Amino acid sequence: MTHPSIVILTGAGISAESGLGTFRDEGGLWAQHRIEDVATPEGFARNPTLVVDFYNARRAQAHEAVPNAGHAALARLQAEHKGEVLLVTQNVDSLHEKAGGSDVVHMHGELASALCSNCGHRWTAPLHMEVGEACPTCAQPTARPDIVWFGEIPYHMERIEAALAQADIFAAIGTSGNVYPAAGFVQMARYVGARTVEMNLDPSQTVDLFEDTRPGKASETVPQWVDDVLNG
Template identity: 85%
Template sequence: MAHPSIVILTGAGISAESGLGTFRDEGGLWAQHRIEDVATPEAFARNPQLVVDFYNTRRAQAHDATPNAGHTALARLQAEYDGDVLLVTQNVDSLHEKAGSRDVVHMHGQLDSALCGACSHRWSAPLKMTVGEACPRCSEPTARPDIVWFGEMPYHMDRIEDALSKADIFAAIGTSGNVYPAAGFVQMASYVGARTVEMNLDPSETVALFEETRPGKASVTVPAWVEDILGQ
């Protein structure tokens, strides 16, 4: 008998326990800036230095962060589960990879990647990017953080939607449920009959759409859920 196909979506809540701030944190990095000033294409065109400095700070924080038990449990699930497990993240850190996860789908980009605004070439970002960095392929001075800003299309949507259309289990971990298209994934999974579970410190905006909820810290709820899956 085939093992159920699993799609997992992670959000800022799973990395918060590793010290990486979320939009909602008071006094954190996001609280010091308006989204319109640091997380849109227009902001980068208007004040590239501010945007580059902002992501340099985020990159340094992510570089120093350590995966927690939630990340480690998901890496274990990928390694030990006999069926398909697609791990999709809204996070731009690489904590899943640090924990040992493979083939992580970063729908909002990655802090440790740079993108050429002219030819779309990608390469490993230095810890500190500078405005006007040249692309190593086309030499245009159009490097930018490889981040999906507000108003831009998330990456890998075809692959994500295909996996959701075949999912038997869908889990959302540490997500707010108010950023689309990710907030609509539970509806897509439910439509094809997948079992759905939310693991969150606080209920998300879409909590009513899930069959099961497991409130609490990701470092506690995720390992317990993974044990349940592997024990079935």
């Protein structure tokens, strides 16, 4: 018996129940700023203090956040499923790792990481970054949050696309379907004949491309789906 190869994509919806806001949340961190000002290379060039302070606030929030049952269920799937399970996240928090997830692919970067825009070196970000921090490798004052901003190329795309080309099951959890290339993953999975499932509080922009949709909170839908896969 062969065990299905699984690719999972998670978005902001899975972390929302842990208190980390999405783009659309009123009153959250994102509601206080324009995306152009805090999530683009141009915004960083214009006002690096604003951008660094914004990600310091996000980092502090994420540092205190606790994984929910959705994160825990995916970690259990990685631990117990005998086939391949690639966990790809658009999220920049570490909740999958806190829940026990292994080999999590952060396609949009990580709050816990700093990046040198001069030499490309990465290191663990302090909880509070300062503008113009020196890179520990090249000593240039060119540290920035290790986040993929709008207009930049997501990380690990070759690995993700290779996994999708071999996938038997593709699951999207808590994603809006608005941001490419992630929004196109379901089409890549369908092309190779993978079974597709979406778990979301509200339907995504690409919901019609999924053969199975499970509306509801990730903390409820994901554990049930993981049970179904492991018992399948």
